[in-house]
Amino acid sequence: MALGERDKITGQMTTGHEWNGIKELNTPVPRIVYFFLIAMGGFAILWTVLMPSWPGINGYFRGLLGADQHAAVIQSVEQAQVERASWTSRIDSEDFAAIQADEELMTIVRQTGAALFGDNCAACHGTNAQGGPGFPNLAAAPIMWGDDPEIVAETIRVGINGTSPETRFAQMLAFGRDQMLERADIDAVVAYVETLSQPDLVATADPAMLATGAELFAANCAACHGENAQGMIETGSPNLTDEHWIYGGDHSSIRSSVYNGRIGTMPSWEGRLTPTDIKLLTLYVLDLRASQ
Incomplete structure (x- = not known):
């Protein structure tokens, strides 16, 4: 088939290619495609010039705008710390009863405490704090060393049967295995x-x-x-x-x-969590219990 044959139906020229009786039309690429190719190419060049891009031997091209995500993250963290300090100072200085009586602070406790609990405690006690086999229900069951806030905070700090020199100890004897009872x-x-x-x-x-x-x-x-x-x-x-x-x-x-017998273990959170975080967790757990 000769190049330049005109299709009888569409009136367009063909390319001369034919497969199983199907002739390929010589349809030109739409101009809009060229427009977008040129626009995107220009955008890519502009972005490369303005933003951090090409690596070098001792660094990288930082871009004409001087954008730095590392610095932006540091600034964001510093700003968050300043905002957090406005209420953490009160958490640190006020006693448990005063905080529990302050609905504004307790709103913060519920929000921040939920995140702390989810990150550090939920793996054992469950996301709803209702425990499971081998782990006590913190939301409803009696707390074994008492539910006084200072005592709960101390338990979180030193742990149970843990590595802290001040850890709490709890163990049930193996009356059968150790042949103490018939x-x-x-x-x-x-x-x-x-x-x-x-x-x-x-x-x-x-x-x-x-x-x-x-x-x-x-x-x-x-x-x-x-x-x-x-x-x-x-x-x-x-x-x-x-x-x-x-x-x-x-x-x-x-x-x-x-x-x-039984012997459970709870890690000591001192050193892993700040005193403020431990106090927030204490308040959060006690608030969960109060809402049951």
Whole structure:
């Protein structure tokens, strides 16, 4: 087919190429395409000249505008620190009660504390602070060393069974593994402890076993959990009579706790978080509890 043949339908010239009877029209590139190519090329050259671009041996071309994102970030951080100082100074200087009574400060606590909790605590205690297997519910369960703000802040600071020389210690003995109690005694204690939080089980339990379990509890467990089994803040031992269980309140979980013992760990946040951050976390956790 000769070049220059005119298509009968469109009236346009063809290129001379044909595939399976389909002829290629010699359609010119739209002028708008050339316009955008030229415009974008000009923009690219202009941007290269104005903004940081080409690398060099000892640096890079910084651009005629002198834009510097590193300096911009530093300036932004400094500005944020100045704005933050307007309320962190109050958090640092005022006591817990005064802050909790100030709704403006508590709004900041809820916003900032949520971010701190999510970054540092949620991995163990959950985003809703309701804990999980092996980690206590901070939103509703009794706090083992007490919910006084100063005590909560101290626990966050030094941790539990951690590396701080001032860390809090809490450990439950392995009564079965270490052969402190016989298997039958462990069964009795477990049966008794189950009824403490589930009184309905008393009706179907063996009275003699419960009596034995109560005696064994008084002799081996009451020193930490209290004679009423409601825990002791002095030792950080949990309440065994409510619905909140760190490792589970079913028969199997309780038996595993009695037989193998338990020892949890909470890191010391001193050195990782500032005193201001620790105070914010304390206020945030206590505010969560108050809203339940």
